[in-house]
Amino acid sequence: MSTLTEHSTPVGPFTLDAFNHALDAHKSLPTWWIARKKDAYAKFASLPYPTDTDESWRFSNRSTFKLDGFSASNTHPKALANKIELLGKPALTFVNNELVASNPLDQSLINSGVIVSTIKEALKSHPEVLKAHFMAQTQRLGSEKFASLHTAFIEDGAFIYIPKGVEIKQPITIVHSANGDLVSIFPHTLIVAEDNSQVSVIDYFVSDSKSKHFCCGANDLYAGHGSKITYVGLQNWSNHDLCLQMNSTVVRRDARAQSLNLHLGGHQARHESLSQLQAPGAFSEMLALTIASGEREFDQRTLQIHQAPNTKSDLLYKNVLQDKARTIFSGLIVVDQDAQKTDAYQSNRNLMLSDSAEANSLPGLEIQANDVRCTHGATTARIDPEELFYLQTRGIPEVKAHELLVFGFFEEVLNRLEDEDLHAALRSIIQSKFK
Amino acid sequence: MADKSTTSEPEQTENPVLGIDQSAGNFSYNVDYEFDAGTGLSEKTIDYISAAKKEDPWIKEFRLKALKVFESKPMPTHWATKDLENIDFNKIRYYLASGQKPKRTWDEVPDDIKRTFERLGIPEQERKFLAGVEAQFDSEAAYSNVKEAVAKQGVIFMNSSEALREHPEIFKKWFGKVIPTGDNKFSALNSAVFSGGSFIYIPKGVKVSHPLQAYFRINAENFGQFERTLIIADEGSEVTYMEGCTAPKFSTSTLHSAVVELVALKGAKIQYITVQNWAANVYNLVTKRGIAHEEAEIKWIDCNIGSRLTMKYPGVVLKGRKARGEVISIALANDGQHQDTGAKMIHAADETTSNIIAKSISVGHGRSTYRGMVHMPKHLKGCKNNTECDALLINTNSRTDTYPSITVRGAENKVQHEASVSKVSEEQIFYMRQRGLTEGQAMSLSVNGFINDLASQFPMEYSVELKRLIDLEMEGSVG
Numbered sequence: 051m052s053t054l055t056e057h058s059t060p061v062g063p064f065t066l067d068a069f070n071h072a073l074d075a076h077k078s079l080p081t082w083w084i085a086r087k088k089d090a091y092a093k094f095a096s097l098p099y100p101t102d103t104d105e106s107w108r109f110s111n112r113s114t115f116k117l118d119g120f121s122a123s124n125t126h127p128k129a130l131a132n133k134i135e136l137l138g139k140p141a142l143t144f145v146n147n148e149l150v151a152s153n154p155l156d157q158s159l160i161n162s163g164v165i166v167s168t169i170k171e172a173l174k175s176h177p178e179v180l181k182a183h184f185m186a187q188t189q190r191l192g193s194e195k196f197a198s199l200h201t202a203f204i205e206d207g208a209f210i211y212i213p214k215g216v217e218i219k220q221p222i223t224i225v226h227s228a229n230g231d232l233v234s235i236f237p238h239t240l241i242v243a244e245d246n247s248q249v250s251v252i253d254y255f256v257s258d259s260k261s262k263h264f265c266c267g268a269n270d271l272y273a274g275h276g277s278k279i280t281y282v283g284l285q286n287w288s289n290h291d292l293c294l295q296m297n298s299t300v301v302r303r304d305a306r307a308q309s310l311n312l313h314l315g316g317h318q319a320r321h322e323s324l325s326q327l328q329a330p331g332a333f334s335e336m337l338a339l340t341i342a343s344g345e346r347e348f349d350q351r352t353l354q355i356h357q358a359p360n361t362k363s364d365l366l367y368k369n370v371l372q373d374k375a376r377t378i379f380s381g382l383i384v385v386d387q388d389a390q391k392t393d394a395y396q397s398n399r400n401l402m403l404s405d406s407a408e409a410n411s412l413p414g415l416e417i418q419a420n421d422v423r424c425t426h427g428a429t430t431a432r433i434d435p436e437e438l439f440y441l442q443t444r445g446i447p448e449v450k451a452h453e454l455l456v457f458g459f460f461e462e463v464l465n466r467l468e469d470e471d472l473h474a475a476l477r478s479i480i481q482s483k484f485k
Numbered sequence: 486m487a488d489k490s491t492t493s494e495p496e497q498t499e500n501p502v503l504g505i506d507q508s509a510g511n512f513s514y515n516v517d518y519e520f521d522a523g524t525g526l527s528e529k530t531i532d533y534i535s536a537a538k539k540e541d542p543w544i545k546e547f548r549l550k551a552l553k554v555f556e557s558k559p560m561p562t563h564w565a566t567k568d569l570e571n572i573d574f575n576k577i578r579y580y581l582a583s584g585q586k587p588k589r590t591w592d593e594v595p596d597d598i599k600r601t602f603e604r605l606g607i608p609e610q611e612r613k614f615l616a617g618v619e620a621q622f623d624s625e626a627a628y629s630n631v632k633e634a635v636a637k638q639g640v641i642f643m644n645s646s647e648a649l650r651e652h653p654e655i656f657k658k659w660f661g662k663v664i665p666t667g668d669n670k671f672s673a674l675n676s677a678v679f680s681g682g683s684f685i686y687i688p689k690g691v692k693v694s695h696p697l698q699a700y701f702r703i704n705a706e707n708f709g710q711f712e713r714t715l716i717i718a719d720e721g722s723e724v725t726y727m728e729g730c731t732a733p734k735f736s737t738s739t740l741h742s743a744v745v746e747l748v749a750l751k752g753a754k755i756q757y758i759t760v761q762n763w764a765a766n767v768y769n770l771v772t773k774r775g776i777a778h779e780e781a782e783i784k785w786i787d788c789n790i791g792s793r794l795t796m797k798y799p800g801v802v803l804k805g806r807k808a809r810g811e812v813i814s815i816a817l818a819n820d821g822q823h824q825d826t827g828a829k830m831i832h833a834a835d836e837t838t839s840n841i842i843a844k845s846i847s848v849g850h851g852r853s854t855y856r857g858m859v860h861m862p863k864h865l866k867g868c869k870n871n872t873e874c875d876a877l878l879i880n881t882n883s884r885t886d887t888y889p890s891i892t893v894r895g896a897e898n899k900v901q902h903e904a905s906v907s908k909v910s911e912e913q914i915f916y917m918r919q920r921g922l923t924e925g926q927a928m929s930l931s932v933n934g935f936i937n938d939l940a941s942q943f944p945m946e947y948s949v950e951l952k953r954l955i956d957l958e959m960e961g962s963v964g
Contacts, residue, residue: 108890387881404895405863405864405896406895407894407895408893409892411900412888413887414886414888415876415885415906416884417878417885420847420878420879420883422907423906425903426904428891429899429901430899431898
């Protein structure tokens with residue numbers, strides 16, 4: 051029963067020596083943080099690699115999901131791979147795990163107590179918030195090992211704190227970047243929206259297009275009572291990258307979390323998204339758009355957990371498949387026994403643009419309460435020839451008609467965004483992928 | 486709850502709203518067994534079965550190989566319920582036969598077995614009217630009567646041992662080919678110890694007008710039944726086969742693990758209907774699969790009401806162009822029951838279509854699970870699948886799960902899957918109570934309404950029986 055031959059080094063370059071070395075490089079870290087990292091490392095090293103019988107890795111190409119070859123420490127220059135301009139200057143820019151640029155907040159926001167800072171900074175100023183929310187939710191989607199790796203090796207990340215009742219209109223952009231061949235990065239964004247606050251955050255992931263990186267990121271979203279978080283994860287890694295992103299969202303009473311993940315890059319990209327609806331009136335909207343081309347694999351795993359009565363979740367994941375690309379969507383809605391009056395929806399739509407592409411869909415439900423409204427659907431098809439024909443009869447050339455229908459496929463998701471500028475910006479990024 | 490209970494006696498939890506009468510439908514008779522292979526499974530058990538059945542050496546060889554496969558395969562608990570671990574293979578009897586040769590006339594059937602059929606509710610006249618009755622009494626067919634007209638058409642309808650002995654030239658070719666021994670742990674177990682079941686051959690172009698029918702029951706404590714069914718419909722032929730199960734209730738778990746293989750050759754049509762109503766202590770772990778050749782059609786109508794744990798995913802391999810597969814599934818899970826059912830559609834040729842309609846009802850602590858697989862590999866064109874799963878939850882602590890898996894390659898195919906979960910609407914119940922129905926009657930009517938469109942696809946007598954079984958389950962359900 052030896053699977054060790056496949057993964058001769060289950061820790062890859064992330065050996066105990068490498069871990070200790072990384073810890074030594076950062077003096078004056080709080081002891082609780084160091085203890086947590088050590089625990090995480092022990093867990094990472096002891097947990098097995100995903101195996102054939104691992105349902106949460108079903109259909110994933112595990113033979114290429116390997117840590118070997120990447121570098122645990124990086125000495126590459128902390129230069130930004132690409133210039134990023136998305137609705138104004140980014141608030142924070144991280145390259146290879148370090149903050150390289152920041153733009154100060156409006157003074158009025160600073161005065162109202164809003165904090166857009168780094169995790170390093172927050173370790174000093176807000177340890178209690180970090181203790182409560184940083185990687186605080188149990189990983190349930192298959193990447194416990196890599197979540198531990200993330201905690202063990204994380205150096206820095208974004209820390210966003212919105213005090214009670216404060217509403218921020220302008221989206222806050224955070225850039226996470228990798229630069230240099232075989233670099234490993236551990237991006238993190240933590241958002242805590244206190245009661246009745248509002249914030250919108252864009253995580254922009256990008257790496258230099260020529261080389262290969264290992265990007266093992268995570269984010270924690272906490273939406274306090276009556277708050278509203280809009281989160282956009284714009285993943286545009288290099289086409290060689292191995293990437294894994296673990297998202298965790300907690301939604302409290304009458305709060306609303308909307309997250310939209312755009313998957314454009316990476317050679318093998320896995321995204322796990324967990325939404326916990328913890329109190330009545332909580333609403334989580336989970337959206338994703340993927341453009342899969344070449345021989346790349348996009349693996350998305352989602353979990354909507356309804357833990358309280360009268361909660362709502364709505365998931366819409368759309369994939370466009372080209373060339374020999376593969377996608378996996380594995381979603382699960384869990385309704386706990388007490389979560390009566392749950393309203394949950396889950397939908398996966400795959401648009402096939404190639405005869406060699408492969409779409410896998412695993413839409414699941416686990417319902418333990420009876421007074422619920424739960425539906426899910428999954429479809430896989432090409433562009434409807436009748437729709438194409440209709441447009442052509444209106445004088446639109448076939449190529450253009452085809453393009454319009456593909457863009458229209460994305461619009462259903464983008465239309466859910468309230469911010470029109472953001473909608474336009476994302477639309478143009480998507481359309482540029484087809485030029 | 487089913488996976489937590491370690492005793493075989495299902496939980497008799499009195500539901501605050503529904504107090505299910507678990508004793509309804511329980512009956513058993515004393516039977517003397519002439520052949521008994523004892524408990525536990527080893528090569529000796531197989532020697533014994535093979536000798537008792539006077540089998541050819543190749544069959545014994547087949548059984549022994551299967552035993553090795555069974556022993557080497559782990560329990561599939563990485564995806565399936567942990568309740569499987571409660572099966573004690575050493576406590577199960579793998580072969581029992583009353584030593585009777587299949588009976589030819591109704592008069593020769595023992596009276597106590599007739600009583601069982603009576604309890605099943607099939608009127609005497611209708612029983613006689615049925616085209617062929619192959620009622621499996623424990624491991625051997627206790628009664629077998631192929632209506633003369635069917636035999637005249639050249640239809641072969643006999644039990645597995647008889648068929649392999651008398652018509653190897655027909656059955657050997659497909660035996661174990663649709664479902665290979667190593668398909669899963671329980672198909673391997675069946676391959677090692679199978680006995681009984683029906684082997685049917687329909688010659689070219691023959692359309693069997695009456696459904697062929699067989700009833701199975703388990704009638705000995707700790708006794709597993711491992712019947713093996715193989716139906717071959719030759720080119721252009723048509724057949725409907727019906728299988729119904731009821732079983733007496735016992736205090737220790739019993740295991741039922743059947744293998745059913747269907748082969749529909751070019752243009753043939755097979756409809757296979759099951760009403761499963763095992764006692765609430767039976768593990769019912771069944772592998773069912775058909776191969777549909779060019780323009781052939783295989784339809785599984787699968788209804789699961791009884792058993793402690795049922796795991797059954799009837800499948801169709803759509804091997805020939807324009808082949809069609811369909812699964813209609815109804816499951817009802819009551820207290821202490823887990824109905825883990827579903828369907829598999831493997832598309833392997835152009836322009837093949839498949840349709841899956843699954844409806845489940847969970848009552849009390851019952852748990853129903855839909856597990857499905859739709860597979861469309863590369864370079865196929867014009868394949869279509871439609872899947873619909875609807876779950877009805879009766880009580881606050883009822884549970885339902887849906888785990889479909891859909892793989893599509895290429896842009897020329899089309900798949901759609903939809904599932905929903907709901908409860909019986911309070912307005913409906915209120916309305917019916919206003920009209921003088923009791924809450925139990927109203928609930929029963931609602932549940933029957935929920936599955937009505939599927940039940941109407943059953944042949945008349947099954948549809949009636951199904952309605953009665955649901956009434957029985959919902960009967961006295963409201964205190």
